[in-house]
Amino acid sequence: MKIKYPNPSIKNEKTQAVKTHGMLFENALNTTNEYYRLHNKAIIYKKPTPIQVVKVDYPDRTKAKITEAYYKVPSTTDYNGVYKGKYIDYEAKETISKSFSFTHIFPHQIEHLLNVKKHGGIAFVIIYFKSFDEVVIIDIDAFNSEYVEASKDNSRKSIQFEKALQIGKTVKKGYTPPFDYLKVVDEIYF
Protein backbone atom coordinates (compact mmCIF):
# COMPACT_ATOMS: atom_id res chain seq x y z
CA MET A 1 0.00 0.00 0.00
CA LYS A 2 1.47 3.33 -1.03
CA ILE A 3 0.93 6.19 1.39
CA LYS A 4 -0.50 9.27 -0.27
CA TYR A 5 -0.25 12.49 1.65
CA PRO A 6 -2.98 15.01 1.13
CA ASN A 7 -2.07 17.14 -1.84
CA PRO A 8 -4.95 19.25 -3.06
CA SER A 9 -3.39 19.89 -6.45
CA ILE A 10 -3.07 16.16 -7.19
CA LYS A 11 -6.55 15.40 -5.90
CA ASN A 12 -7.87 18.26 -7.94
CA GLU A 13 -6.39 16.75 -11.07
CA LYS A 14 -8.06 13.43 -10.23
CA THR A 15 -11.42 15.03 -9.66
CA GLN A 16 -11.05 16.88 -12.95
CA ALA A 17 -10.08 13.67 -14.65
CA VAL A 18 -13.23 11.97 -13.42
CA LYS A 19 -15.21 14.57 -15.29
CA THR A 20 -13.49 14.05 -18.59
CA HIS A 21 -12.28 10.47 -18.98
CA GLY A 22 -13.87 7.04 -18.79
CA MET A 23 -12.66 4.38 -16.36
CA LEU A 24 -11.42 7.03 -13.98
CA PHE A 25 -14.47 6.74 -11.79
CA GLU A 26 -12.92 3.44 -10.72
CA ASN A 27 -9.64 5.22 -9.95
CA ALA A 28 -11.48 7.82 -7.91
CA LEU A 29 -13.22 5.06 -5.95
CA ASN A 30 -9.92 3.27 -5.39
CA THR A 31 -8.35 6.50 -4.13
CA THR A 32 -11.34 7.01 -1.85
CA ASN A 33 -11.01 3.49 -0.44
CA GLU A 34 -7.27 3.99 0.07
CA TYR A 35 -8.08 7.16 1.99
CA TYR A 36 -10.58 5.22 4.13
CA ARG A 37 -7.99 2.53 4.90
CA LEU A 38 -5.29 5.05 5.81
CA HIS A 39 -7.72 6.88 8.09
CA ASN A 40 -9.03 3.65 9.64
CA LYS A 41 -12.57 4.36 8.49
CA ALA A 42 -13.14 1.15 6.56
CA ILE A 43 -11.30 -1.65 4.79
CA ILE A 44 -12.71 -1.89 1.30
CA TYR A 45 -10.90 -3.20 -1.76
CA LYS A 46 -11.70 -3.70 -5.39
CA LYS A 47 -11.62 -7.37 -6.26
CA PRO A 48 -9.19 -8.44 -8.97
CA THR A 49 -10.70 -8.97 -12.42
CA PRO A 50 -11.30 -12.70 -12.86
CA ILE A 51 -9.13 -14.16 -15.61
CA GLN A 52 -9.09 -17.70 -16.97
CA VAL A 53 -5.47 -18.67 -17.48
CA VAL A 54 -4.94 -21.17 -20.32
CA LYS A 55 -1.20 -21.16 -20.98
CA VAL A 56 1.77 -20.23 -18.84
CA ASP A 57 5.41 -20.10 -19.95
CA TYR A 58 8.40 -20.13 -17.64
CA PRO A 59 11.12 -18.04 -19.33
CA ASP A 60 13.15 -18.67 -16.19
CA ARG A 61 12.59 -20.67 -13.02
CA THR A 62 11.28 -17.80 -10.96
CA LYS A 63 9.04 -16.06 -13.44
CA ALA A 64 5.71 -17.25 -14.78
CA LYS A 65 4.56 -15.55 -17.95
CA ILE A 66 0.92 -16.02 -18.90
CA THR A 67 0.70 -16.29 -22.69
CA GLU A 68 -2.95 -17.18 -23.14
CA ALA A 69 -5.80 -16.08 -20.94
CA TYR A 70 -9.34 -14.73 -21.18
CA TYR A 71 -11.51 -12.42 -19.14
CA LYS A 72 -14.20 -14.23 -17.18
CA VAL A 73 -17.63 -13.07 -16.07
CA PRO A 74 -17.28 -11.98 -12.42
CA SER A 75 -19.17 -14.19 -9.93
CA THR A 76 -19.93 -11.28 -7.66
CA THR A 77 -19.35 -7.54 -7.57
CA ASP A 78 -16.50 -5.03 -7.81
CA TYR A 79 -15.97 -3.97 -4.23
CA ASN A 80 -16.34 -5.44 -0.77
CA GLY A 81 -15.00 -5.07 2.74
CA VAL A 82 -15.82 -4.09 6.29
CA TYR A 83 -17.30 -0.83 7.59
CA LYS A 84 -18.26 -0.30 11.25
CA GLY A 85 -18.12 -4.06 11.78
CA LYS A 86 -20.56 -4.68 8.95
CA TYR A 87 -19.99 -6.34 5.64
CA ILE A 88 -20.24 -3.90 2.74
CA ASP A 89 -20.57 -4.91 -0.91
CA TYR A 90 -21.28 -2.87 -4.01
CA GLU A 91 -21.10 -2.71 -7.75
CA ALA A 92 -19.73 0.47 -9.36
CA LYS A 93 -20.94 1.59 -12.76
CA GLU A 94 -20.61 4.60 -14.96
CA THR A 95 -22.68 5.73 -17.89
CA ILE A 96 -22.51 8.56 -20.42
CA SER A 97 -26.20 8.08 -21.07
CA LYS A 98 -28.99 9.99 -19.30
CA SER A 99 -30.27 6.73 -17.91
CA PHE A 100 -28.62 3.61 -16.53
CA SER A 101 -29.37 0.59 -18.70
CA PHE A 102 -29.95 -2.70 -16.88
CA THR A 103 -27.89 -4.42 -19.55
CA HIS A 104 -24.82 -3.04 -17.75
CA ILE A 105 -25.31 -5.22 -14.73
CA PHE A 106 -25.56 -9.03 -14.62
CA PRO A 107 -28.73 -10.51 -13.07
CA HIS A 108 -26.52 -12.73 -10.86
CA GLN A 109 -24.82 -9.60 -9.51
CA ILE A 110 -28.20 -8.16 -8.48
CA GLU A 111 -29.05 -11.51 -6.90
CA HIS A 112 -25.72 -11.53 -5.07
CA LEU A 113 -26.35 -8.05 -3.64
CA LEU A 114 -29.89 -8.99 -2.57
CA ASN A 115 -28.43 -12.03 -0.78
CA VAL A 116 -25.80 -9.91 0.94
CA LYS A 117 -28.54 -7.66 2.32
CA LYS A 118 -30.55 -10.68 3.49
CA HIS A 119 -27.45 -11.80 5.40
CA GLY A 120 -27.26 -8.45 7.22
CA GLY A 121 -24.73 -6.77 4.97
CA ILE A 122 -24.80 -3.36 3.32
CA ALA A 123 -25.43 -3.73 -0.42
CA PHE A 124 -25.91 -1.16 -3.13
CA VAL A 125 -25.13 -0.01 -6.65
CA ILE A 126 -23.12 3.18 -7.10
CA ILE A 127 -23.55 4.86 -10.48
CA TYR A 128 -21.59 7.72 -11.99
CA PHE A 129 -23.79 9.61 -14.43
CA LYS A 130 -21.12 11.30 -16.51
CA SER A 131 -23.39 13.65 -18.44
CA PHE A 132 -24.73 15.08 -15.16
CA ASP A 133 -21.41 14.67 -13.33
CA GLU A 134 -23.27 13.09 -10.43
CA VAL A 135 -22.66 9.94 -8.41
CA VAL A 136 -25.74 8.21 -7.01
CA ILE A 137 -25.96 5.36 -4.48
CA ILE A 138 -29.04 3.16 -4.78
CA ASP A 139 -29.75 0.53 -2.15
CA ILE A 140 -30.09 -2.91 -3.74
CA ASP A 141 -33.74 -3.37 -2.70
CA ALA A 142 -34.74 -0.09 -4.32
CA PHE A 143 -32.61 -0.90 -7.35
CA ASN A 144 -34.18 -4.34 -7.64
CA SER A 145 -37.72 -2.95 -7.45
CA GLU A 146 -36.94 -0.86 -10.52
CA TYR A 147 -35.33 -3.83 -12.20
CA VAL A 148 -38.35 -6.05 -11.56
CA GLU A 149 -40.75 -3.33 -12.75
CA ALA A 150 -38.70 -2.77 -15.90
CA SER A 151 -38.65 -6.47 -16.71
CA LYS A 152 -42.47 -6.43 -16.78
CA ASP A 153 -42.49 -3.45 -19.12
CA ASN A 154 -40.79 -3.89 -22.48
CA SER A 155 -40.46 -0.18 -23.16
CA ARG A 156 -38.40 0.52 -20.03
CA LYS A 157 -35.02 -1.16 -19.63
CA SER A 158 -33.17 1.47 -17.66
CA ILE A 159 -33.25 3.85 -14.71
CA GLN A 160 -33.59 7.50 -15.71
CA PHE A 161 -31.25 9.89 -13.90
CA GLU A 162 -34.24 11.67 -12.28
CA LYS A 163 -35.56 8.33 -11.03
CA ALA A 164 -32.10 7.46 -9.65
CA LEU A 165 -32.17 10.72 -7.67
CA GLN A 166 -35.59 9.81 -6.26
CA ILE A 167 -34.75 6.28 -5.14
CA GLY A 168 -31.08 6.92 -4.33
CA LYS A 169 -28.83 9.54 -2.78
CA THR A 170 -26.11 11.63 -4.39
CA VAL A 171 -22.51 11.58 -3.23
CA LYS A 172 -20.74 14.91 -2.91
CA LYS A 173 -17.45 15.26 -4.73
CA GLY A 174 -14.43 16.48 -2.83
CA TYR A 175 -10.65 16.48 -2.85
CA THR A 176 -9.65 14.06 -0.11
CA PRO A 177 -11.31 11.68 -0.67
CA PRO A 178 -12.67 12.28 -4.21
CA PHE A 179 -16.04 10.66 -3.34
CA ASP A 180 -16.82 10.45 0.35
CA TYR A 181 -19.53 7.87 -0.25
CA LEU A 182 -19.47 6.44 3.30
CA LYS A 183 -21.25 9.62 4.43
CA VAL A 184 -24.16 8.56 2.24
CA VAL A 185 -23.84 4.97 3.48
CA ASP A 186 -24.22 6.37 7.02
CA GLU A 187 -27.40 8.19 6.00
CA ILE A 188 -28.94 5.14 4.36
CA TYR A 189 -27.82 2.29 6.64
CA PHE A 190 -26.89 3.62 10.09
Next chain:
Amino acid sequence: MKIKYPNPSIKNEKTQAVKTHGMLFENALNTTNEYYRLHNKAIIYKKPTPIQVVKVDYPDRTKAKITEAYYKVPSTTDYNGVYKGKYIDYEAKETISKSFSFTHIFPHQIEHLLNVKKHGGIAFVIIYFKSFDEVVIIDIDAFNSEYVEASKDNSRKSIQFEKALQIGKTVKKGYTPPFDYLKVVDEIYF
Protein backbone atom coordinates in the same frame (compact mmCIF):
# COMPACT_ATOMS: atom_id res chain seq x y z
CA MET B 1 -23.52 -20.28 -9.85
CA LYS B 2 -24.02 -23.97 -10.63
CA ILE B 3 -26.38 -25.80 -8.33
CA LYS B 4 -24.90 -28.98 -6.91
CA TYR B 5 -27.30 -31.38 -5.34
CA PRO B 6 -26.04 -33.43 -2.42
CA ASN B 7 -24.37 -36.53 -3.79
CA PRO B 8 -22.40 -38.42 -1.17
CA SER B 9 -20.36 -40.36 -3.73
CA ILE B 10 -19.10 -37.17 -5.37
CA LYS B 11 -18.38 -35.48 -2.06
CA ASN B 12 -16.61 -38.60 -0.91
CA GLU B 13 -14.31 -38.43 -3.91
CA LYS B 14 -13.55 -34.81 -3.12
CA THR B 15 -12.72 -35.54 0.49
CA GLN B 16 -10.47 -38.39 -0.61
CA ALA B 17 -8.80 -36.13 -3.11
CA VAL B 18 -7.98 -33.61 -0.40
CA LYS B 19 -5.97 -36.29 1.32
CA THR B 20 -3.86 -37.17 -1.68
CA HIS B 21 -3.33 -34.15 -3.94
CA GLY B 22 -2.06 -30.64 -3.49
CA MET B 23 -4.20 -27.58 -4.33
CA LEU B 24 -7.35 -29.52 -3.67
CA PHE B 25 -7.74 -28.03 -0.21
CA GLU B 26 -8.77 -24.92 -2.10
CA ASN B 27 -11.33 -26.93 -4.08
CA ALA B 28 -12.69 -28.42 -0.85
CA LEU B 29 -13.03 -24.91 0.62
CA ASN B 30 -14.75 -23.68 -2.53
CA THR B 31 -17.19 -26.59 -2.39
CA THR B 32 -17.81 -25.83 1.28
CA ASN B 33 -18.52 -22.17 0.51
CA GLU B 34 -20.84 -23.17 -2.34
CA TYR B 35 -22.69 -25.41 0.12
CA TYR B 36 -22.98 -22.48 2.55
CA ARG B 37 -24.37 -20.23 -0.17
CA LEU B 38 -26.92 -22.79 -1.33
CA HIS B 39 -28.04 -23.36 2.26
CA ASN B 40 -28.15 -19.62 3.05
CA LYS B 41 -25.59 -19.97 5.84
CA ALA B 42 -23.07 -17.46 4.54
CA ILE B 43 -21.92 -15.72 1.38
CA ILE B 44 -18.20 -16.30 1.07
CA TYR B 45 -16.21 -16.35 -2.15
CA LYS B 46 -12.61 -16.85 -3.11
CA LYS B 47 -11.23 -13.70 -4.66
CA PRO B 48 -9.86 -13.97 -8.18
CA THR B 49 -6.07 -14.26 -8.47
CA PRO B 50 -4.72 -10.79 -9.28
CA ILE B 51 -3.13 -10.69 -12.72
CA GLN B 52 -1.30 -7.83 -14.40
CA VAL B 53 -2.42 -7.75 -18.02
CA VAL B 54 0.24 -6.40 -20.39
CA LYS B 55 -0.98 -7.32 -23.86
CA VAL B 56 -4.41 -8.09 -25.26
CA ASP B 57 -5.22 -9.23 -28.79
CA TYR B 58 -8.62 -9.05 -30.43
CA PRO B 59 -8.89 -12.04 -32.81
CA ASP B 60 -12.44 -10.86 -33.44
CA ARG B 61 -14.51 -7.91 -32.27
CA THR B 62 -16.18 -9.70 -29.40
CA LYS B 63 -13.30 -11.69 -27.98
CA ALA B 64 -10.34 -10.35 -26.04
CA LYS B 65 -7.36 -12.71 -25.84
CA ILE B 66 -4.74 -11.85 -23.26
CA THR B 67 -1.33 -12.75 -24.71
CA GLU B 68 0.98 -11.37 -22.04
CA ALA B 69 0.24 -11.19 -18.35
CA TYR B 70 1.88 -11.85 -14.98
CA TYR B 71 0.72 -12.97 -11.57
CA LYS B 72 0.67 -10.16 -9.03
CA VAL B 73 1.14 -10.26 -5.26
CA PRO B 74 -2.35 -10.22 -3.74
CA SER B 75 -3.17 -7.05 -1.76
CA THR B 76 -5.30 -8.92 0.70
CA THR B 77 -6.36 -12.51 1.38
CA ASP B 78 -7.98 -15.45 -0.41
CA TYR B 79 -11.52 -15.46 0.93
CA ASN B 80 -14.03 -12.96 2.25
CA GLY B 81 -17.74 -12.47 2.67
CA VAL B 82 -20.58 -12.14 5.13
CA TYR B 83 -21.61 -14.51 7.92
CA LYS B 84 -24.38 -13.72 10.42
CA GLY B 85 -24.18 -10.07 9.38
CA LYS B 86 -20.48 -9.91 10.13
CA TYR B 87 -17.61 -9.47 7.75
CA ILE B 88 -15.45 -12.60 7.51
CA ASP B 89 -11.98 -12.69 5.98
CA TYR B 90 -9.36 -15.43 5.92
CA GLU B 91 -6.27 -16.74 4.27
CA ALA B 92 -6.13 -20.46 3.40
CA LYS B 93 -2.83 -22.31 3.39
CA GLU B 94 -1.66 -25.87 3.09
CA THR B 95 1.65 -27.45 4.00
CA ILE B 96 3.19 -30.92 3.66
CA SER B 97 5.62 -29.97 6.43
CA LYS B 98 5.08 -30.72 10.13
CA SER B 99 5.09 -27.00 10.79
CA PHE B 100 3.70 -23.96 9.01
CA SER B 101 6.46 -21.65 7.84
CA PHE B 102 5.80 -17.92 8.09
CA THR B 103 7.43 -17.51 4.69
CA HIS B 104 4.16 -18.82 3.22
CA ILE B 105 2.21 -15.76 4.23
CA PHE B 106 2.94 -12.13 3.34
CA PRO B 107 3.40 -9.69 6.24
CA HIS B 108 0.87 -7.33 4.60
CA GLN B 109 -1.69 -10.16 4.64
CA ILE B 110 -1.23 -10.57 8.41
CA GLU B 111 -1.55 -6.81 8.77
CA HIS B 112 -4.72 -6.83 6.67
CA LEU B 113 -6.30 -9.53 8.85
CA LEU B 114 -5.35 -7.67 12.05
CA ASN B 115 -7.00 -4.56 10.61
CA VAL B 116 -10.14 -6.49 9.72
CA LYS B 117 -10.42 -7.67 13.31
CA LYS B 118 -9.91 -4.13 14.61
CA HIS B 119 -12.83 -3.08 12.40
CA GLY B 120 -15.08 -5.68 14.01
CA GLY B 121 -14.68 -8.40 11.42
CA ILE B 122 -13.86 -12.09 11.83
CA ALA B 123 -10.29 -12.76 10.71
CA PHE B 124 -8.21 -15.92 10.78
CA VAL B 125 -5.79 -18.20 9.00
CA ILE B 126 -6.97 -21.69 8.05
CA ILE B 127 -4.15 -24.20 7.53
CA TYR B 128 -4.34 -27.70 6.10
CA PHE B 129 -1.50 -29.81 7.55
CA LYS B 130 -1.34 -32.53 4.91
CA SER B 131 0.97 -34.90 6.78
CA PHE B 132 -1.48 -34.99 9.70
CA ASP B 133 -4.56 -34.65 7.49
CA GLU B 134 -5.87 -31.94 9.81
CA VAL B 135 -7.30 -28.48 9.17
CA VAL B 136 -6.71 -25.87 11.87
CA ILE B 137 -8.23 -22.40 12.25
CA ILE B 138 -6.09 -19.87 14.09
CA ASP B 139 -7.54 -16.47 14.99
CA ILE B 140 -5.37 -13.67 13.57
CA ASP B 141 -4.43 -12.27 17.00
CA ALA B 142 -3.15 -15.66 18.19
CA PHE B 143 -1.43 -16.20 14.85
CA ASN B 144 0.20 -12.79 15.04
CA SER B 145 1.48 -13.37 18.58
CA GLU B 146 3.35 -16.41 17.28
CA TYR B 147 4.58 -14.45 14.31
CA VAL B 148 5.88 -11.61 16.48
CA GLU B 149 7.55 -14.08 18.88
CA ALA B 150 9.16 -15.94 15.99
CA SER B 151 10.51 -12.75 14.48
CA LYS B 152 12.41 -12.11 17.75
CA ASP B 153 13.88 -15.60 17.71
CA ASN B 154 16.02 -16.51 14.72
CA SER B 155 15.75 -20.27 15.27
CA ARG B 156 11.98 -20.32 14.99
CA LYS B 157 10.31 -19.27 11.76
CA SER B 158 7.25 -21.47 11.81
CA ILE B 159 4.30 -22.77 13.82
CA GLN B 160 4.64 -26.44 14.79
CA PHE B 161 1.53 -28.54 14.26
CA GLU B 162 1.25 -29.16 18.03
CA LYS B 163 1.42 -25.41 18.67
CA ALA B 164 -1.24 -24.82 16.02
CA LEU B 165 -3.53 -27.24 17.86
CA GLN B 166 -2.93 -25.32 21.12
CA ILE B 167 -3.64 -21.84 19.78
CA GLY B 168 -6.20 -22.89 17.16
CA LYS B 169 -9.11 -25.25 16.67
CA THR B 170 -9.41 -28.21 14.30
CA VAL B 171 -12.12 -28.46 11.67
CA LYS B 172 -13.85 -31.81 11.30
CA LYS B 173 -13.94 -33.30 7.81
CA GLY B 174 -17.24 -34.42 6.38
CA TYR B 175 -19.05 -35.12 3.16
CA THR B 176 -21.44 -32.22 2.70
CA PRO B 177 -19.71 -29.85 3.17
CA PRO B 178 -16.13 -31.22 3.04
CA PHE B 179 -14.96 -28.83 5.81
CA ASP B 180 -17.72 -27.37 7.94
CA TYR B 181 -15.42 -24.65 9.24
CA LEU B 182 -18.22 -22.23 10.22
CA LYS B 183 -18.93 -24.52 13.18
CA VAL B 184 -15.46 -23.66 14.44
CA VAL B 185 -16.02 -19.99 13.60
CA ASP B 186 -19.13 -20.16 15.81
CA GLU B 187 -17.06 -21.59 18.68
CA ILE B 188 -14.36 -18.96 18.39
CA TYR B 189 -16.31 -15.81 17.52
CA PHE B 190 -19.96 -16.19 18.54
